[in-house]
Structures are given as C-alpha cells and as structure tokens.
Amino acid sequence: MTEQALRPHAEDAFAEELKALAAADDRPRPARWNMSPWAVATYLLGGALPDGTVITPKYVGPRRIVEVAVTTLATDRALLLLGVPGTAKTWVSEHLAAAISGDSTLLVQGTAGTPEEAIRYGWNYAQLLAHGPSRDALVPGPVLRAMAGGGIARVEELTRVPADVQDSLITILSEKTLPIPELGEEVMAVRGFNLIATANDRDRGVNELSSALRRRFNTVVLPLPSSVEDEVDIVARRVEQLGRALDLPPVPHGADEIRRVVTVFRELRDGITADGRIKVKSPSGTLSTAEAISVVTGGLALAAHFGDGRLRAADVAAGILGAVVRDPAADRVVWREYLESVVRERSGWKDFYRACREVGA
C-alpha cells in the first residue's frame, strides 16, 4: 500500500532507521516507548549508529529544541509546538510520534469546525438506536484511542479549534482520564500516553488557548533556520523535489537566485541586513522558508516555460513582491525602502534592483 501512497507515513518511510535505532538503543525507555529519549532525539537530528546505520536528519535546527521536546513528552507533560507557518511543526510532531509510539496516525486536524466528538468520541447511531448506549456503540476518537493504547496523539492547528472544544482537552491532560457520562464509565490513560499539539503563533489570536489549558503544555517554539546556509540548503532541496513532482524541466544555475531570495527574506524578516549594518523594517507577511520555496518554484516555472531556461532575477522579482507586499499601503513603503536603501547599494544586485523596479515597487 505504501508503494502507491503519494506520501507514506513517517513510521513507514523510515522504518529501517527506526528499527536500527531501537535495536542499538540500550538506554532506559519510558513505559511503552519504542526507544529511549536519547534515541528519539538522534532519530530527529540524525547521526550514525555503532553498527554503521546512518540516521538521516529529519529536522535541521538547534539540538536544544529537540531535546526539550523529547524530554517534555517523557515527563508526561503535553507538548505544544509553536512557530510561524513553514517551520516544520507538523513534520516534527509526526516524527516524534512515529519514533516514540511507532504510530503517527492518531491525528486530529484542528479547524474552525472541529467538533468535540473528533477529539473525544462519537456514536455509531445505528447501534445507539438499536441497543442503547454501550461500549459497542461508542466510536473512539484518535485521542481516546491513544489514551487506551498508551500512544502519542497529535492535534494539528490547536488554535483554530473553537475554545470550548479545546477545553475538552483539559481533563484529558490533567486527570489523564476521559469520562463517558453516557455510560457512567471513564477511560483511563495508559502509561505512555501523551499529546503533541501544533499551533501557528502568527495568528495566535484566532482562538487563544485558555490559561487553564496552556498550563498543561510545555511550549517549544520552532525557529526559522538560523543561518543562510541552512535555509538555502532547505530551499534548494525542497525546490528540487517539488520541481520533479511538477515535471518542471531542470533549471541549472539556480543557486544564486535562491541565495538571493533567501537573503531578501531573511533580511526583511530579521529587520537587519545580513552584514548587520543596516536595520530595515519588517513587512506584515511571515516570509517563512516555505514561502521562499514557493517563490523560487514559481520563478522556476516562469524561467522554464517563458524564459530562456535559466533562473533570473526577473523571474523571482514578481514572486518576492507578492510575498512581501501583503498590506498594500504599509508593506509597499517597507519594500521600497528596502530596495532603495539596501538592494540599490549592493554590488552585483543591479539586475535584481532593476527587475524589482520593473515589476512595480
């Protein structure tokens, strides 16, 4: 089945690595964990095992962050991964679940319409009508299943879930039980159960977590890539994969433009130029790595279909403009200022400056 899948689950895609790690791991494991916290961290960050197996890095970022995340799950506190869009929150949560309990599918996708049933349990109404409330008529949700099986449940985009539904997690996280009043029973979480939630901290205000719920979480903020090199690397690799998926003809010599896009994004995001000499204003958009990837992909499509097959400044200029100028009034000034005070003066960026002026800054 996995062969046909467009995107296999983490535990399937990296089954070999997980097996090798579990085999090599002799450190103490928390109850029902497939491996020790140390091995989980190694699985995410990559490394080499004594038997020669190479573990590919799943997450490129500070070790500290992964350690805190894994440790949190080991202390039976729930984990909240925060970050701007495109910082691999979901990716990290999936791999954590896959490494710890070998199952990353106990997933609740949070939306504005997520009902309480999606988190706790629903009913098989045919059964319910025919036989009345019973365990057989109960349809357990992913969280309930994780509790019963001692696994890791995941909630995506927790801040999009309506507040009353969010709060149904409080009992689960503090009492580690889920009462089923209709049956007069409760489901008690088995050791090993825990929960990973992700949330976008750009639109925190959508449904801010109540402080009662927040208190149950340890929060880990996933940062944007710390160095230009890391980010260029991530963008280049993703762009290549995407380009192949979209059947774009390969475009050589794209590295320079990628570096340029990444530099522009980083400088605007950080509010300071890469050499640390000039401060610039930051626009309202997020300018995450994910957006840099889409700008470059768009530019590649332009270059491949309408250009001469080489990625040029003009191909990415329009994409950058669109990514930066989200608020037509304020962001336009920010962008113009950046163009005039930074791009204009930078040697070797003449073509880029001209291209940006052309697309109408």
Next chain:
Amino acid sequence: MSTGTLPGPPRGSVAGDDAERLWLLGVRHHGPGSARAVRAALDSRRPDVVLIEGPPEADAVVGLAADPELRPPVALLAHAVGDPARAAFWPFARFSPEWVAIRWATDHGVPVRFIDLPAANSLALHAERDARQELAEADPAEADAEPAEADADPAGESVPPEEGAQRDTPEGGTPEAGAEFGVPEDGTPDIVPRTDGTPEDGTPEDGAPEAGAPEAGAPCAHTPQDAEDSAAVRVDPLAVLARAAGYDDPERWWEDAVEHRGREGDDPLAPFTALASAMEALRERYGDGGHRDDAIREAHMRLRLREAVKEFGRVAVVCGAWHVPALRADATVTADRRLLRGLPKVRAELTWVPWTHRRLARRSGYGAGIDSPGWYDHLFSAPDRVVPRWMTAVAGLLRAQDHPVSSAHVIEAVRLAETLAALRGRPLAGLGEAHDAVRAVMCDGSDVLPALIHDRLVVGEDLGTVPDSAPAVPLARDLVRTQRTLRLKPEAADRQLDLDLRSDNDAARSRLLHRLGLLGVEWGRPGEARQGTGTFRESWQLCWEPELSVRVAEAGVWGTTVESAATARARDAAETAAGLDGVTAIAERCLLADLPGALPTVMRVLADRAALDTDVSRLAGALPALVRSVRYGDVRGTDAGALREVAEGLATRICVGLPPACAGLGEDGAREMRGHLDGVHAAVALLAGAHEPLRGRWAGVLRSLAGRDATTPGLIRGRAARLLLDDARLETAEAARLMGLALSPGTAPREAAAWVEGFLSGGGMLLVHDERLLALVDGWLTGVPEEAFTDVLPLIRRTFAEFDSGVRRTVGELVRRGPSTAGGTVGGGGGEPGAAGFGAGLDPGRADAVLPTLRLLLGLPGAARDLEGDRA
C-alpha cells in the same frame, strides 16, 4: 612538587610543601565552587595570614572590607596619580574566592596581604606597552585570553602613549596592567586591567558592537585585533582540560567538574590538590602558555610569599590556579629580584568603587568574563536544592511582572530541567537546562520573558556600595587637573566667558564645558551671544554651584576622566533616548564636545531608530538638525563622515516614505507637512553638495507630489511646485499649467486657495515677474463664487500678508492696470518677444551698468579697470 624548605636557603622553592604551614589555594576567579572550597579550607586550617593575588597597594584599603557599608559587588580601582585615564579594576563579587578569603580574614582578625605586582608597576608597564605598539603586537602576553577582555573593550584602549613611562623594562615580558586576577586557567579572566576607566554598565549592550572604536582623543594603542591575535597564540588551559575530558565547551566542563560538585567535603583541600596537579601538568606542557608577563608577576608573588612565611608562619594563598605551580617552583630569591629590577613605576592610588553584576558579565564588554553572575551568586548562596530555589526565584520575578505563574509551573519546570540534565548526561541541571525549562514551561516558548530573566536574575542587578571613607574618585581629580591646565577656575560668582574656537585653549575649554554638560554638571550655560555670531564664537555663563561637586562624584560611575565619562554617558543617553530627535540632539552634542568615541554608538542608534521609525514626519523633523551637525562637523574639522552617511540614509528613507505620507492629510497635518517639506528641502540642498543623485531623487519626490491629484492637499502640491520652480527644475510654463489645473473651476475654492498659499508663500516676486501666473491667480480669484469667497479670504490674506510691502504694492498696481497686452511688459518694450512675464528683448544699457560691480564681487580680472573706466 618542590624540594627545598623555606625560606632560608637562597636556592630552593618558596613553598616547602609543608602541609601544616603553607596552603596554596588555586582557584578559578569568580567561581562559586572555588569560593565555597576556599571558605572550607580556611575554616579547617586557620592560617595566620591570607595572601591574595592582587596589587599590594590594596593592603591599605583592605581594612574597609570589615565595614558593613562595603558591600559587593565592588572593585578595587587603581589609577595613576595625575593621569586617571590610566586605571585598572579588580572586581569582587560575593561569590569570588578572593572576597570570601578577605571576609574570612577580617572576621577572624587575620591580616590580609596582596601579593601580585604593585599597581604602580603594572600601570606603568601597561602604558609602556601601549607606547611601544610594535612590542604589543609581537608580544602575545596580553594579560587575558578573552577578546571580550580589556583589550577588546572599546574604551580600554586608550592610554596616551606619550604619557607612558619611558624606562626600559628588564626583558620582553612586560606585565599587563593589573594583569589577570582573571587568570587564564578558567579561560574567562576576571580582572579587567583597563587603561581607561569607563565603566560601561550603563550601556551594557554597546560593548560588543562597538569594540574597536578608539577612545576619544587618545591615540589608540591596542586594537581588538591585537587582542584577538594574541588570544589565538595563548593557551586557554581550561579549554585544554575540557577537551581532554571530552567536552567542547570549557565553561560547561568547569561547571560539571567543579562548580556542581564538591559539596560533599571530606578533605577541604582535596579540590585544590586535584586542580593544582592538573595545572602543573598543563604548565609542564605549555610553559607560561603565552602569558609572558606571568614570569614577573609570579616572581613578585614568590618574594612576597617568602616574606609572609618568615613573618607569620602559617600562610594561605588564594590565587589563580594557573599560578600555583609557579609559586611552588624552584627559584632563587636573587633570580626573582633580578626579574623585578628596574621595572617602570608611576604613583598609583587605590580605592574601592561600587561595581555591578552587569559589569561582571562578559557581554558588557568590560566584564570579569562571567556570563551569569546572578546564577553564580545563587549557586554560592543557596544552601541546598539549587534548581527548585532558582525556579522559585524565576516564578517570583515573573509574578512581579504580572505574568501568572503557579507553583505547578515551578514543579513542572524543575522536573523538566532535571530530566533534560539526565538526557544530556550532566550530573546536575545547570543554567542551560534551567533556562530551557523556564522557557518551555513558564514563558510559552517566547523569547521576551527569558530575556528579562537573563537580565534580572542570570546577570542580576546587584549594585555594590562603598563607604564614604573610601578615597575620592579619579574623575574629580581629572576635572581639577583639566581646570588647571585650561586656566579655568571654578568660581561661585556668575561670569561670562567668550570663547574663540580658533584658539586651541578656548576650543579645549568649550569641549570641557560641553562634556560637563553631557555629564549633568551644568557649570556653564550657553550664553546669548552665541546665536548671532559666527560658528567660531561661543559664549558661556559660568557659575560653580557647590552641588556641582556632588554631581561630579555621581558622574564618577561613568568613567575616570571627563572625556571617558562623557563618552560613556553619551552612549548611554543615545541608547535610552526617547525619540529620534533626542538621538540627533545627542549627536550634535557629541560633535560639540568632541567625543568621537561615542559617535559610532550614537550613529548606530540613530540609523537603527531611523530605519524602524515609520513616521515620516519624525524622520523629516530629525533631518535638518542632523545635516546641521554634518555641516558644523565640517566647520570644526571633526570627522563627520559617519554622520553624513546616516544623514543620507535618512534622506533616502524620507524620499521613499514622504509621498504616501502626504496623501489624505487634514489641514493641520498638511500645514505641518509643509514645514517638513521646506526643512527637508533646505537640508537636502545643504547635504547634497557631494551627493547629486540625492538631489535628483528629492526633485523626483517633489515632482510626483506636485503632479498629484486632489487626494494630496493643495498646500503640499503648491509648495512642491514652488520648490521645484525655485530650483529651476520646473519650467515656468509647466508651473503655469499646474497652477491652471489647481485653480480650474472644478477645484473647491478652499483647496485652490491652499494651493496658492503653498505656491506663493515665502516670496511674491514671482507674481510681479510672471504676469501669466498673476493673470491665473487674478482670473481664479475673480471667479470665486460669492458664498465661497468669505471662506477663501482668510487664506488669501494670510498668503499675501507674508509678502514685502513693496511686492504687495507692485502686485496691486499690476492688477489695477489690468492684464497687459502682448505677453505683458515690465521694462520698456523692444522688438523681440521676451520670456513670459518679461519685457521683450534686453536693455543693454541697464545690463552693462551692473557688470563692473559684478566683476568686482566675483573677483574677475579687469574689475578695477572697469570701475575706473566707469568713474572716468
């Protein structure tokens, strides 16, 4: 280990390793673990005298340590008499082993002796070193291995070389001033031998980015590069040990190996023995490890040690662990004496000054090299349960900031920290684990609160105190000295002082007064005469009020000389200034006070503020003052290059931001913006001399404003058109077209009147000379409907009231005469048609009459002849 016995035989080690007579307690400076161990060792061995690595001059003031008013963090400040700029500091925190030893001694009535090289020698040597730069560059024996140390310190570079002692040193190794208390063994030296006392804690952030800025006025003797170069050569013993233990971070190794251990005490001397043998191995391998000054310092220590052993018998020495092997080494008294012979000397004075945790921290650029004095203090003072106590303190701080933190948070944070330590394989949760746990549990992963915690707890805000009986601060002495050389006596009587800045003495006086002004010592107030006269004259009202002496004492925290203190104060003021204009004002004052050392910081703050300020009118408000500073800097000959760069950057930002900011303004807003438009226009003209593209860009802005539709207020559009016209960047015909558009019937009369006001204000000669424009105004005014006329009248009146009466009359006459025929005439009519508004053709007779005078004014040849011819 040594063989001989003390101290008699001329040959043999200083330290007969007599376990009952001499204890060498090698420590890591400012290490709480070391401090605790020192206390335990002293308690158990009870020596008759305590020797401490530090300048012997401090013996005289060490008695003050018994005074409850002397509360750490404090520092010993040594400065050269007559040259307070040459100073060195030895900071002590509550958790410093040296401080613990001093307190133990004073509490037990045991004498304390300092045994390091006297400050008199080290200050002189340091100055000499600075004077001989080539030596400094070749000689890696800079006191401390840290780039963040003295030499990388922005203000620490500046001993005027010519003031250095000129005698030769016995050999290459010239000890560094106050060289390290901060011994190399921890890689994070503590003492900051500074040659210039500018305590920086007021501006903790500016150390790092600033490093390398040469101190005001004084020739920069070392550059940070020197320090880095030499740091590269020198051995960091702690790093070597840490590497051997498989750690990549020396600090962390030290924490794990020493600070977090040693609570269980069987033999209080055991940690010292272990550390000493490690150091011994290192010194065997690396010799002096590149610390060439150490030979002299250690010779001196050995001599003092011998004396003490002879005098007292049972001796404990608290010194950097690095020195322990050297103190044990075989060395003859004569050899040591020979090393010390002929050292240069200055008269040095010592006093206690209050210190802060912030200054101890490495990031202040002036630190003892410890990142986390607050944490160390906690480690030292917490009797047990270090992490839970720490978390409770963090929770207390957060609660005080109205951030809800419950006991449950504290519990979870402690659990997380301890589990993290286990995951990372550390024996005990350290600051790193505590920090990560606090961030994840208490701070929702944000960076804001951890920054606060770092500031308040990890570094801490402890401020030491010093009793009044401590000797006076050097700043006051420097002021007295400067007053004497400038022949400017402090007098209580009010008097006026006129200065001609072209004379050196007067210029120096002006600088002194401006600097004192920056320090809040308002001795002189700028007088009245200053405005009208040229830029080379200044007038001051001088009056020395008694309370100014108090102000000087207060300003002592900023530095040891007026210049360094004013520099530090200006930097701090810039960092904390409220608005952009505040920073520009400080920039102006820095130029007046000639504080180039402060300028880089001020400029950086200015550029940052300007970049982040979204309010164009604030930017526009700041530009004129800045450009004035640029010009004034030029006049004074100070280097205003950086200032110019910032001003041009500011102008660029204004060019970008101004057009959108002009849209949709109300009447008051438009009026304010018009003022900015004029101000920026003048500033750009002044600035653009060397920067033609800027002028072009500004003209582009004006042109786009002038050509806007009615969303931009008429006042602005009219003004923009006028400014362009005055600069000859707009054809008169085009101006007429714009006016025609603005005054066409479709425009609301009020709006049109505002346009006219913008266009005409500041001079109506235009109307006199260009009848076409006059005709347009006239035609529009007569066409204004009656009901709108009363609305428009005040605006028109205001506009015309500004004109000279002559212009007003001429305009009136022209209007009364009515529109002239054939393009209008002012002068007599000739054959050919003239420019619009002017008479046809030239009147050669009248033109010639002007030429001779013009020639004379321009200094062209033949001027005199012309004039004579004229007379003839």
